[in-house]
Amino acid sequence: MLIKIFNDEKIEKASIMIIGVPDAGLVGAIAASYIIKQLDMKEIGYMDSEKLPSAIVFHEGRPAMPIRIFKKNKIIVVISELPIPKEVIPEFSEEIINLAYKNKVDRIIPIGGIADQNRINVDKPYVVGAGVNEEDRDFLKKNNIEILEEGFLAGIYASIVKKCYRDGLKCIVLLAQAHLGYPDPGAALSIVEVLNKILGLSIDIEPLKKEAEELKVKLRELMRRALPSVRESQRGYEHTVPVTYM
Amino acid sequence: MSEIDDFLEKFYRLRRKFDKIFEDLESIFWFEKPMHDVSERCLEPLSEIFETENEMIIRMDLPYVRGKNDIEINVINNVLIVTARMEKRISMSNALSLCRGAYFSKFKKMIRLPLDVDPSKIRAKFQNGILEIIIPKKIRRYRIDIE
Numbered sequence: 001m002l003i004k005i006f007n008d009e010k011i012e013k014a015s016i017m018i019i020g021v022p023d024a025g026l027v028g029a030i031a032a033s034y035i036i037k038q039l040d041m042k043e044i045g046y047m048d049s050e051k052l053p054s055a056i057v058f059h060e061g062r063p064a065m066p067i068r069i070f071k072k073n074k075i076i077v078v079i080s081e082l083p084i085p086k087e088v089i090p091e092f093s094e095e096i097i098n099l100a101y102k103n104k105v106d107r108i109i110p111i112g113g114i115a116d117q118n119r120i121n122v123d124k125p126y127v128v129g130a131g132v133n134e135e136d137r138d139f140l141k142k143n144n145i146e147i148l149e150e151g152f153l154a155g156i157y158a159s160i161v162k163k164c165y166r167d168g169l170k171c172i173v174l175l176a177q178a179h180l181g182y183p184d185p186g187a188a189l190s191i192v193e194v195l196n197k198i199l200g201l202s203i204d205i206e207p208l209k210k211e212a213e214e215l216k217v218k219l220r221e222l223m224r225r226a227l228p229s230v231r232e233s234q235r236g237y238e239h240t241v242p243v244t245y246m
Numbered sequence: 247m248s249e250i251d252d253f254l255e256k257f258y259r260l261r262r263k264f265d266k267i268f269e270d271l272e273s274i275f276w277f278e279k280p281m282h283d284v285s286e287r288c289l290e291p292l293s294e295i296f297e298t299e300n301e302m303i304i305r306m307d308l309p310y311v312r313g314k315n316d317i318e319i320n321v322i323n324n325v326l327i328v329t330a331r332m333e334k335r336i337s338m339s340n341a342l343s344l345c346r347g348a349y350f351s352k353f354k355k356m357i358r359l360p361l362d363v364d365p366s367k368i369r370a371k372f373q374n375g376i377l378e379i380i381i382p383k384k385i386r387r388y389r390i391d392i393e
Binding site for chain 2: 117120121122123179180181182183212213214216217218220221223224
């Protein structure tokens with residue numbers, strides 16, 4: 001996988017790297033895109049692979065790679081506008097780790113949705129956090145975020161977590177209760193609220209509330225396209241009880 | 247169950263399998279069926295179908311639909327037809343798509359029902375922008391008490 005960083009942009013030490021890809025309810029991609037817009041982040045590079053679909057997006061008349069890297073101060077956001085095929089997951093997660101090493105990233109925060117059929121009955125989706133090391137779990141506890149105590153994490157974020165665990169990198173995965181097959185800006189909003197709290201940001205959530213229905217209409221096609229890869233990446237594991245310690 | 251019912255049920259089961267194969271193919275390739283109909287000014291909602299032992303449950307995401315009075319559910323010749331009026335007209339003016347410039351004012355979805363459900367006992371609720379339709383299955387299993 002190719003990573004291109006424009007003009008040798010330097011990323012400050014002790015940065016936070018947020019990862020958002022299309023997943024259950026497109027939560028990761030919606031939240032990441034909203035953060036980029038609200039913080040007025042600068043595009044500093046992209047990631048590409050021959051194994052990705054031959055597609056390119058256009059924003060404000062300009063072509064843009066589907067997986068892009070943005071930066072503002074000490075925050076880096078990696079966003080994908082296309083579902084990441086399972087063949088690309090290992091190299092994508094390895095490159096995320098390489099990028100983190102190169103730029104002395106302090107903590108990686110993948111964000112996304114956890115599919116829950118009960119989401120229909122919930123106005124405010126909960127957010128759970130999975131911490132890779134003790135420091136991450138203490139950080140989650142200190143911020144009163146429910147910790148994923150038992151269960152599987154699967155798919156692209158699991159691949160990133162495995163590599164962080166292997167290398168001893170700090171990483172917390174934030175997952176909001178979400179619809180599986182409908183774009184879920186409400187769940188993305190819960191993620192943004194948690195990021196505001198834990199990173200001391202002050203991202204206004206009102207515009208996202210106002211845009212929610214428009215996003216739900218306009219992201220229908222992407223959601224339909226993303227759903228098979230979400231299912232294929234075994235996200236169903238997240239509702240499975242692990243065999244040990246029963 | 248008569249032989250004709252039995253045949254029709256097998257036929258519809260096979261048809262659903264083929265529909266699923268084509269849906270999967272459409273999701274892989276770019277020539278998939280669009281989720282809009284410009285001539286009818288309607289969008290196809292995203293939907294999910296679940297089955298329990300006794301019920302078939304269909305859920306649809308209906309943004310811009312305000313209440314149950316804006317939704318109509320009919321079953322005609324074993325086809326479930328849902329139409330829902332949106333509060334405002336939606337246009338895809340900036341999209342690189344076939345529907346560029348068109349506007350849409352309603353959702354429409356048609357789903358062929360299996361023969362083992364009872365459309366006369368359909369119930370539905372609309373909550374948080376999601377329509378949930380519950381269709382009971384016909385009772386075809388009986389518990390026999392042992393004397």
